[in-house]
Amino acid sequence: MKNKRNIVVVVTLVLFGVFFLRAIQQKEQTIKEGRLVLFELAPVDPRSLMQGDYMQLNYAINEQLRASGIDRTTLNKRGFVIVSLDQQHRATFKTISSKSLAELPLGDSLLPVKYFNWDGFTLSVGAESYFFQEGKDTLFDRAKYGGLRIDSEGNSVLIGLYDEELKIIE
The missing domain is CATH 1.20.5 (Single alpha-helices involved in coiled-coils or other helix-helix interfaces)
Structure with a gap:
């Protein structure tokens, strides 16, 4: 036994x-x-006594979703947010879909990104926190974009924060 x-x-x-x-x-x-995609950030307080210095990420795409007029009662817990990309890899919200990846009408400039909808109308398209070395908070105050790499399945990985000139902050 x-x-x-x-x-x-x-x-x-x-x-x-x-x-x-x-x-x-x-x-x-x-x-x-993965394909580099820059999501505009809506910054939040970058400090935590228990965790050290970090920035809680709030993507501006959530505001674009709210402004789109999509009925929040029909929004599934999981699906894809479709974004278009400009020449600098910056994402702009187009629509949202709960269809399978194969069913999505996509072109060269449209990209599906998996989302998780936990609280009714806020999409989680990538990491929600970015931790950095203590004392570097002023450096990351100028973060304007979250840089995510997105694979062909719509999975994302946060690779860094970018400033207004689209340069990675290190």
């Missing part, structure tokens, strides 16, 4: 490790091969 339990524990740990490593591999691949 004890041997069976040990086997179950070992198999569970191995499976957990495989899934964890696969998730890391997918994020690394998105960072390497």
